[in-house]
Amino acid sequence: MKETFRALVMENASQPVLSVQEWDTGRLPDAEVTVKVAYSSVNYKDALVGVKGDFVKSYPFIPGIDLAGTVLASADSRFKEGDEVIVTSYKLGTGHFGGFSEMARVPAAWVVPLPKGLTLRESMILGTAGFTAALSVQKLEDHGLKPGQGPVLVAGASGGVGSVAVDILAKRGYEVTVSTGKKEAHAYLKRLGAARILDREAVTDHEDQSIRKKEWAAAVDPVGGKTTQYIISTLQYGGAVATSGLTGGREVTTTVTPFLGRAISWLGIDSVFCPMDLRVKIWEKLASDFKPEHLTSEIVREISLEQVPAALSDILEGKLQGRTIIKL
């Protein structure tokens, strides 16, 4: 039986136009698991899709790279009606209808059971950005990072990846230094656990200088570009930077010197094709020892489907603080 649902629909490839529309379930794609969406969230990549028209190849399209909700029906025995689930990554919201919708139908291979210790709402306060922050911390710790080795820098700290990384690192006992371009976010970042705050310009390498004074045991880097350059030039001997983002640019100029002279490591972080066993492990950590302390008190802002287009423009301009979730 067909049911109707509301979704934010995107039309027109070159200049995206977004509007809330009522569709029926007959228009959902063929896939194994139908989900009644409870929450979605706003990520930088949603703005690449919804404002810039990146990734999407056919229209009309429902964006939204994150969703959490309850299974209505499943053709895959791993899931049954009533199960609470998280769906992120793969082609969700880029090549397959996504989470800015009251209903979604997705491949079972993309579905993660909601871990004990998280509500559906908390899972979307985290969302892809929070998952990426946790993956960054996990990869740095796998590399040997421990509290007590020196300050850990979080760049772009007021954003989604940055905010969650600050909270996780502070909770785990690291001395966290943050960088931000937003003066108005300083008090917020202190409440999340930042010990020291630097201006964005102080961690930007405008001189293409690949070696500077040693500063950081490690860094979480959702910024890229000249910020990554600066971080590479200032890591301590044996330090590592986990790079996940490009808000500050894609191009990085460095030399081999910090790698062969200081034994530093540049770790790449990808949430989209992260293998399922690691994905499930990271979500379970986010529900337990990595669970941020300030998710519901500080980090979240909740909006409606109608408010999403404005939030997408804001995130692209670097105006959002913390995480923005959408209640469906």
Ligand SMILES: CCC(=O)SCCNC(=O)CCNC(=O)[C@H](O)C(C)(C)COP(=O)(O)OP(=O)(O)OC[C@H]1O[C@@H](n2cnc3c(N)ncnc32)[C@H](O)[C@@H]1OP(=O)(O)O
């Ligand atoms: C939440 C994550 C983010 O915020 S990502 C931020 C922006 N991401 C990017 O700019 C990376 C985009 N991807 C690329 O440039 C290329 O796919 C790179 C990484 C170079 C890999 O190339 P290659 O190994 O040849 O694979 P491919 O291009 O054939 O991709 C395979 C299929 O997967 C897709 N894909 C790839 N990356 C993403 C992504 N980040 N998000 C969504 N989909 C992605 C590609 O479109 C491709 O799909 P299809 O086979 O064309 O249908």
Ligand SMILES: NC(=O)c1ccc[n+]([C@@H]2O[C@H](COP(=O)([O-])OP(=O)(O)OC[C@H]3O[C@@H](n4cnc5c(N)ncnc54)[C@H](O)[C@@H]3O)[C@@H](O)[C@H]2O)c1
């Ligand atoms: N690799 C992955 O799998 C993955 C997953 C999630 C996010 N990302 C990337 O991480 C980045 C952050 O995503 P988000 O959802 O947290 O976005 P966000 O907008 O919430 O955070 C971005 C942060 O970057 C800052 N910023 C913006 N322009 C800047 C500039 N020119 N220089 C320095 N800082 C700048 C913003 O102030 C903000 O603090 C994006 O580039 C996104 O594509 C990658």
